[in-house]
Amino acid sequence: MKIVVIGGSGHIGSFLVPRLVRAGHEVANISRGSRLPYVDVPEWQQVRQVTADRKHEEREGIFGDRVAELGADVVVDLLCFTLESATALVDRLRGETGHLLHCGSIWRYGVSLKLPLAEGRDFAEEPVDEYGIQKRDIARMLKDETAAGGLATTSIHPGHIVGPGWQPIGPLGNLDPGVWQTIASGQPLQVPGNGTELMHHVHADDVAQAFEKAILNRDAAAGEDFNIVAPSALTVRGYVSVAASWFGQEPRMEPVGWEEFRRTTPGESADISWAHLSRNHCVSIHKATSLIGYAPRYEPEQAVLESVQWLISNGQLDVPKLLT
Structure with a gap:
């Protein structure tokens, strides 16, 4: 498949992009070009690098076009922090991309009420800061988008990435x-x-594994949200x-x-x-292990x-x- 990763030079992308290349996919990485990946491996030589300042291009209204013009089967968004940004990308990719995956956070949960925290269960209070609120709202929007017959989406919610x-x-x-x-x-x-x-906590490569598993198991992952942490x-x-x-x-x-x-x-x-x-x-990974075969190594x-x-x-x- 042709896969575009937005923010592929960061913590997760440094492990995800090489994984995708090794699996035989054609990969493009959209980033500002200001940072080298955390892991320097030969697979990066096969990655198309696309330089873009997302914030600036979103203000100009052209970022979605840049992503769409790459003609990807799958888009992995590791660099989205607001509902407005996520919604704009969904609107632009609807009907053009087969699968959009978003990186959320377990901070979509507020203070724990019952452990382990599980997707779709009232086991925590509402998020307590703007970052968590936005990640919660993005995840809800993506589920609604897919349930309504729109773009196939999946949100992955890592713990404290190590x-x-x-x-x-x-x-x-x-x-x-x-x-x-x-x-x-x-x-x-x-x-x-x-x-x-x-x-x-969760190792960055285990988060990358979860994204790869969700891509490979698109039908099971479409419209779903997954907690991704260590065992x-x-x-x-x-x-x-x-x-x-x-x-x-x-x-x-x-x-x-x-x-x-x-x-x-x-x-x-x-x-x-x-x-x-x-x-x-403390977060449950039962849904991810059962639906997409997530198997953390660390x-x-x-x-x-x-x-x-x-x-x-x-x-x-x-x-x-x-x-x-």
Whole structure:
């Protein structure tokens, strides 16, 4: 098939595009051309690169035309964040493209009420920020589009994406590299709450696998939305424990209240921690495994370890050598 990937040089696309090439598809990547893929493999030599600034072209009303003119059988949109943007692309591709796949997020769910979270079930409160609201609304629009007999669509909703080349969401639910230094040196780590809050990670290649499976199983995937995460989720305590073991340390945690945590943690990091931990997400992948054959290769700790190993090897994380 001829497949167009929008934003194929990012976290997911760096793994998805090579997968599609290896499967024999003709692939074009639409991006601003300002970033190299996170994974440099020979398959990229076979990819047609299309340079475009989506925001600018959407303002000019020409982005949908650019995508449609590529004549794709399948379009994978990894770079859409508003209902307006998603709707415009659907309207332009209706009747011209066989399948449109959208990248959503588990942040379409708000605070957990019942676990694991499942598609189409009232197991969580409404999303709590604009990003999550938009992802929820896009997913609903796409389902309605396909149900009404329009464009065949699928939305894929990853958890906290992990992979080589970028900082993972750490044991405190933020991106502070100092957390890893504290754990690696055996120092006590201040943990807000009681440490039982959940985070659900997923390796970027497992997300790429889900997109590929949805493309190959179009009839089963059309009109559906899928949660895509690792087979299990980590609590804060479990995350700290496994991370400490990588450095030959015992986990040392000092539970504190959120007010105390905010007093001792830089504002942005504290806000990111609250955003992740207050949701307390653990997500079901039953629908994806049963309908499209999703089979994640990575447990969350394996995915995070690969990321941490890359950061250390590339001089981006100043911690003692891993024992693992």
